Amino acid sequence: TWKRKGYSTDVYTNVAMDWLKARDKKKPFLLSLQFKAPHHEYGHAARYDELLAGVPIAEPPTLYEDVHRSDSNLKKEFLKRTKFHMLLSGGNPKQTKEGNAYYFRHLKDKAPNEMWKHDPKIDKERIRVAYQHMIHKYIRCLTGNDDNLKRVLDYLDQEKLTEDTVVVYTSDQGYWLGQHGFYDKRLILETSMRMPFLIRYPRMIKSGSVSKDLCINVDLAPTLLELAGLKAPTAMQGRSMVSLLQGKSPTDWRQSQFYTYWGAPNHYGIRTERYTYLKLEGHPAELFDRETDPDQVHNVAANTENKAVVKRLEKELLKQIREVNISQNNLPGNN
Template sequence: MAPSSRPNILFVMADDHAAKSISAYGAGINHTPHLDRLAKEGMLFNHCYVTNSICTPSRATILTGTHNHVNDVMTLDSELNNRLPNVAKAMRTGGYATAMYGKWHLGEGIRHEPTGFDDWAVIPGQGEYWDPAFITESGTSNIPGYATDIITDKSLDFIKKTREADPSRPFFVMCQHKAPHRSWECDDKHKELYKDPIRLPDTFTDDYKNRARAAKIAKMRIADDLTYFDLGLVQPDGGSRHGLGDKMVNTWFFTDRKILVPEDITKLKLIDKEDGTVFTFKTEGELTEFKFQRYMQRYLRTIQSIDDNMGRMLDYLEAEGIADNTVVIYTSDQGFFLGEHGWFDKRFMYEESFQMPFLIRYPKEIGKGTVCNDIISNVDFAPTFLDLAGLKVPSYMQGVSFRQLLNGNTPAGWQQVAYHRYWMHNDIIHCAYAHYGIRNQRYKLIYWYNEDFGIEGARPADADHKEWELFDCQEDPLELFNCYHDAKYADVVKEMMALLEDKMVEIGDVPVHFGHWTKSKRPRQVEEAGFSCKY
């Protein structure tokens, strides 16, 4: 295939962007006209899922096209060995100009910095919203301005320089925003947005009584676990007296920053850091709803800058006359809870955290305003990029190209399943159980496990607690009722168990609990590892 006929690929990814906070997905909580353009002029996926709902592992999966037990990036503390093959290396070898800008979060130093890119500039760790530092091959320096604008500027500058040097050379650019990750600091021009109250999610007051213990024990609740720093507040009698000050240095999870509520809640005062407004409350319920509204305001305002900058990119492609030959993708590294089940954050295989937004425009192959309800996963991204570029998909990649889905064709035998595994065994911050599971078009099976939980206040039984959940996503889309032990779902349990077993064997992952595996289908890797199974 001649270079001039191959499409450019612009991959734009946000951090913690829930599908519901893109107006094209229909939740009605905000307005994102430029992201909606991708849906109107291309395709929206309703069932794109993450293999591990946490930043670092998801990014490793997207880059390598492999599951986390293969690329060895399983937790937030993991670092990617940059000697591994990845999609950027394959694209560059295939003649593409390649670049990455923005959030990397896969380690720092010579063994972990980005490879496969003609140019790159990434923020250290989580980075800052304002005047962020960027690491490049030549060193680290701060750039004045707002992070979302700067990351977009760098991406557009690379495209412009590539086209000036050789208009026939296609580009592959990964533009990876920091927003809308915690601590949700918006551009000044968006500070007045979203002041009208947002409707509370139907599950906001979830009591978790019909589900696994993992849901109840998690420390991701808006009512209890958001801090005054998260919400842009000052608490006169709160954490600042402990000497941490008001600047975030990865300490937003500390108890010192929790909102301290006096016995008489009418005596609680919270102060807006920006304008000094004082907030008081009559009841704990009123305080909880205030936290939700404040959280949503801050979160949605950071998204507005992403939408603005997506508009800049789309306008540039149109002005240059290359929109028709450019694949534009918008996604997030995972989903995010926006008050559903009373939570913020992610990690879990519950739908709001598990589902990734995925919008794609490529006029040569994708019809306008199309919607895909087939299941895809982030492990499928890299093979799809290569397929669109006319390049061979290497055998080490575990994902599958979904290019045919873009044409409206579901291939015979398309595996309508998504696999998820969260490996964090000792999450002392959020107390999220390790778990794995499988989802098909109707059902979701989750196995919760943990060893050495090690959290303050956890009962001894929590240290090694194992539990199954089954959800009927058609009859119970809010995932409120675990039907694993319901006799009428007995056959479904068997089918989903077999599906999970087959998937784990296919990708080479090893189960933790073997009581439900049949001897006839005992995973080969379990035998080879020498595990002793009880039947």
């Protein structure tokens, strides 16, 4: 336990740097440095108070989406039960109809993060300023992450450890920043489901290379074990990404990513290179074609032309369920 004062991201990095400098330099090391700040309310250090002050940040295309009239029951059911919308909230007995939405949670915030001037009688105006409030705080918070990560990378350079050190920059999931009017995470939709994953290992990975193969979070452990020269336990799920890091795509690599969520609402499904297909408790299956609709505005499962697609994806979903070895009774909404 460390009792230190200061901004959390700075303090965590201070502890990490102290450990790095005091470690036995004759031995390999593993450092896991995690930042809590990029969660609501996106607290940031005072030195970022004026960062982008008064500068409008670009809005996501679906910020003003009318989710109440959506053809996706997933979005509508989520909206009924969540507070994670710019303006709307309700359905949860612990929440009021509006009072827990982002706008109302921060309407009376003080400088440097006060709400911008707006017409409170116009919903679009309220969503606009709620988004600008959130995204400015988020950018200021994430800048703290960037600056502290630089401290660690600079140390590796100074100690001539860069070539021999694997650096992974990732998260436990994605995060909505106004898409569909939401913030936070939780659903199989793109901005929520997709997680950032950057990895640097100069002796193996070509700088600036990008892989478009479908990976999932359980692939990380087998990857790190192989890089360390160890075998993954047979009971461990996931598959090493080392071949992908070397620029080679195995012919038998997965064709879809399996997703489950127990919560509000219960749902599960798969994501392929083009489609997102999901099952939602109490409603028909849903389909999003991200090639024709990258922002996932419309559920097109009922469209006649997608009948064969749905059939193929249902087969792939069942394959994933078998491979993960989860029983039907244990899937979200089925127990």
